[in-house]
Amino acid sequence: MSIIIKELYKKYGEVVIFENFNLVFKKNKITGILGPSGSGKTTLLNLCSGLEQPDSGMIEGINPQAISYIFQEPRLLPWRTVRENLRFVFKEKSIKKPGSHDLDIDAMLELVGLATVGDHYPQELSGGMRQRVSIARAFLYPSELLLMDEPFSSLDCALKNRLIEDFSKIWEQDKRTVIFVSHNEDEIRRLAQEVLTFSDKPVQLLKKEILG
Amino acid sequence: MKISTFLENKRNKATKKIIGKIGVALFWVLLWALAAWWVDSPLVLPSPLTTLAGVITLAGDFEFFVSIGITLLRVFGGVFISVLLGLLLGLAGGLNKPFYEIMNPFVSTIKSLPVVSVIILINLWIASGLVPLVVTFLICFPVTWTNVVQGVRTTDKKLLQMAKIYNVEQSRIIRDIYLPSIKPYAVSALMNAIGLGWKVTVTAEVLANALPSIGMNLYYSKIYLETDLLFSWTLVIVICSLAIEKITLYVIGNNRKGDGQCPLS
Numbered sequence: 001m002s003i004i005i006k007e008l009y010k011k012y013g014e015v016v017i018f019e020n021f022n023l024v025f026k027k028n029k030i031t032g033i034l035g036p037s038g039s040g041k042t043t044l045l046n047l048c049s050g051l052e053q054p055d056s057g058m059i060e061g062i063n064p065q066a067i068s069y070i071f072q073e074p075r076l077l078p079w080r081t082v083r084e085n086l087r088f089v090f091k092e093k094s095i096k097k098p099g100s101h102d103l104d105i106d107a108m109l110e111l112v113g114l115a116t117v118g119d120h121y122p123q124e125l126s127g128g129m130r131q132r133v134s135i136a137r138a139f140l141y142p143s144e145l146l147l148m149d150e151p152f153s154s155l156d157c158a159l160k161n162r163l164i165e166d167f168s169k170i171w172e173q174d175k176r177t178v179i180f181v182s183h184n185e186d187e188i189r190r191l192a193q194e195v196l197t198f199s200d201k202p203v204q205l206l207k208k209e210i211l212g
Numbered sequence: 213m214k215i216s217t218f219l220e221n222k223r224n225k226a227t228k229k230i231i232g233k234i235g236v237a238l239f240w241v242l243l244w245a246l247a248a249w250w251v252d253s254p255l256v257l258p259s260p261l262t263t264l265a266g267v268i269t270l271a272g273d274f275e276f277f278v279s280i281g282i283t284l285l286r287v288f289g290g291v292f293i294s295v296l297l298g299l300l301l302g303l304a305g306g307l308n309k310p311f312y313e314i315m316n317p318f319v320s321t322i323k324s325l326p327v328v329s330v331i332i333l334i335n336l337w338i339a340s341g342l343v344p345l346v347v348t349f350l351i352c353f354p355v356t357w358t359n360v361v362q363g364v365r366t367t368d369k370k371l372l373q374m375a376k377i378y379n380v381e382q383s384r385i386i387r388d389i390y391l392p393s394i395k396p397y398a399v400s401a402l403m404n405a406i407g408l409g410w411k412v413t414v415t416a417e418v419l420a421n422a423l424p425s426i427g428m429n430l431y432y433s434k435i436y437l438e439t440d441l442l443f444s445w446t447l448v449i450v451i452c453s454l455a456i457e458k459i460t461l462y463v464i465g466n467n468r469k470g471d472g473q474c475p476l477s
Contacts, residue, residue: 049377065379075374079392088388089378141378 002027003048003145003177008057010043017043019202021057030171030178032192034185040203041181045069045147048179062145068138068176070151074130076122082109082133083118089141108136111173112166128159132166139170148180152187164190258440266444275424280452283344283413283426287456290348291409295402297349298356303390305357306364315357323354327412328419335420343420344413344427351412352405359401363394399464406460410453 003025008018017040025031035041046052050064076085086105109115112132122130131151138146152160168191171178182188188195189211197207241260248259258266270276305312322330330350335343367390375385417427426445433442 051373051376067377069374069377071370071374073370075370077371077388077392080388088375088384089380137378 003059003061003179006058006060008047008059009055010040010047010052010057011055016202018054018057021203023196023205025177025179026194027177028175029194030180030192031194031196032188033179033181033196033198034183034188035198035203036200037183039198039200041183041198042149044203045149045179045181048145049147066142066144068141068143068146070131070134070138070146070148072150072153074122074134076130076133078122081119081121082114082125085122085133086137086140089137104140108140111170112136128155128163131155131163135163135167135170139174144177146176146178148178150182150184153182153184160187167191255437255439258443262440263443263447266440267447270441270444270448279424279426279429280448282424283417284452284456286344286417286422286425287348287406287409287413289345290413291352291402291405293345294349294352294405295356295398298353298401299360299394299398302357302360303364303386303394306361306394307390312361319354319357322350325350327351327415331416331419334416340420340422344416344422344425347416348409348412352409355404355408356398356401359397359404360394363397364390366397367393402464403457403460406456407453410449410456414449 005021005023005025008021008023010016010018033041033044043052047054048059048062049067049069076082077088080088083105086108106115106118109118112135114129114132114136117125117129122133125133131154134151152163155163164187178191180188180192193211195207195209195211196205197209198204199206245260248254248257248262251257254262301315305315327347331343331347334346334350338346371389372385375389380388414425414427414430416422417425418431422428426449430442430445433439433445
């Protein structure tokens, strides 16, 4: 089922971010959103994830229990190892037998090239490695919708390219609905199948492109 | 070769630091000895040697160790209960605003009460031997409660948002986010409570006539004008307090190593 945004209205104080805003995100596709800084891209992700509530309007087609989020910064628990950070998002009740999740975790760490650092703490890793852990966490969590808020913005060019490749590789194996927000057009065009361009506040859809 | 030089330098630095500390301690002991020599009356100011001799004499009596043991039990009992309840209720207060609103006036009132009033009041209600324990709890609990509430409130909101998105159970959020976040605040509260606990316990022992105790030995030394023993008991308190502080810091330090690279815990 696609994600449908109907007559969305949201404001902060006197600043109107969304006013009678309508949009549809296609299922199992990567939709990239471009727009100026502070235009409301992150607000849209927060509304979709339930971190914020709309003042009025509806967002349909989202199971709040099945959302992953790759933030701008990795948001890892500094006092837990990489493996423990990944285990953190598993639910106790969903564990069938001891250690069963570790098989998934090992496979995912292998996939993102972090097989040797599972027992390291986040601060022992580079920025790129930490963000890869965050990507691994998002894919390990059984979500239907994956939200990404400028996940590559703090990385240098070479690292960004590698992470985009890694991400594509994982997504090809596990196609989920992805909403990817960035102000970097190159990142968006390399990953997304559909590109939406937002105006400044109050947000309006300026352009919609289908890439593939 | 380089590593051995580095280790040697590190060892030299540590040795210099210890020698420096001993030097400072000797300076103050020397000053004390000079003052005692100048006063020339052990009744007013006994010398360091007389005080030390007094401790050795006291240590020959089994009652000495019983008094220290019972006082230690009171200090630790009071500190343990206040840290435990401070942690549990502080966590609840930090997470739940109405609970905080209910608890805050109670904690603020205890905080503003003069220690002597608390001791005398409590002594009216319960047995003398228990007064120091209860008073230590009442004085140390607000410190731990306030620290833990502050720890909960300064927990990284971004980590909490992440946990919310991934539908992590509240019990795991408390265990894996809140508890590690409040650990530095709880450790600081524990150290404060231990320091405060000693002073309050001994004071309460004197005012409540709690026996056996270090406090009552201090009191008897005072009324029998045994100033040298008064100093000896005070030295015992200082030694015990420092030893406990160092042992606690050592235990916490070892736990930190167990936490790996954790910067906060």
